[in-house]
Amino acid sequence: MSTPARIPPGGFKELGPVNWAIAKIGARGIRRPRFSLMNVLGQHRTLFLAWLPLSIHLLGAGKLSRRDAEFVILRVGHLRNCEYELQQHRRLARTRGLDADTQARIFAGPDADGLTDRERVLITATDEFVVTRGVSAQTWHALAAHYSTPQLIEFCLLTAQYDGLAATITTLQVPLDFPD
Template structure:
């Protein structure tokens, strides 16, 4: 779970000196984009300057220009955040998901799980696949077959990388105790 705001960060969010000019600018632009005083994840991760840039490009590719629809990507991210009890990921992606067509009702169904009433088949399969991938580090033959009915090879590869990225990110956020960006 992401650390509550009152828990001390193991690596506090950095400023210009810790981030360097490029990552500091990225942090400022990111904070403005999420409408927060700072983007804590960027202000922490950006302290490893080169690794942050490479990881950031990878994450941006998965989040913004991947082969999965933005809505399906958010379904996966919200489910991973829920499974890993990552309040930081959930706080960020509840907001982003709303802008991508996932209202509070659908978010509640994602959190309830694949057996929630009213899910479309594609989302039911996607949630099941996310659960299996995160919890077992694999996927059953049945779930894989169901995924192939909805997704191309490139999308299936991307699904694995997206789920793994956000699972690892949840662990990193929890370990480093990255502070929340919003009071809610």
């Protein structure tokens, strides 16, 4: 049995016309009747509109490859035990080249068989960032061997964004969009 949402997903009245329309477009994108995260966060009308462009940019238009971004997001969701984030991004990751076996390696951690050196350091850096709120000099040096300065900055913002989002989702107890 799932825990009831602390702030239930809102409809037109709670979201207002703009956020309601955005949530409906988002729901169509995930092929669900609603996109619970948007229907919850959209109830803070102005903050939602400020948060959304950064989120969209990090997810779809950043300097990191979409595959690497999903690698980080899946690891953060796993570390934070955020089933909502994992459900959304397991599906999206498959469309970005991360099959079930690769996802299992992400969840197993940096010592999993079959990871490249870049993937190992990406998991290690994500783990350090989420757990210690920083990245060690050794891990940073290894990460910098694979990524440009803009990509390194984006790694930090992406990891922080999805760590904070996982905490928000868990705290608000956002209902799953795919309860099966």
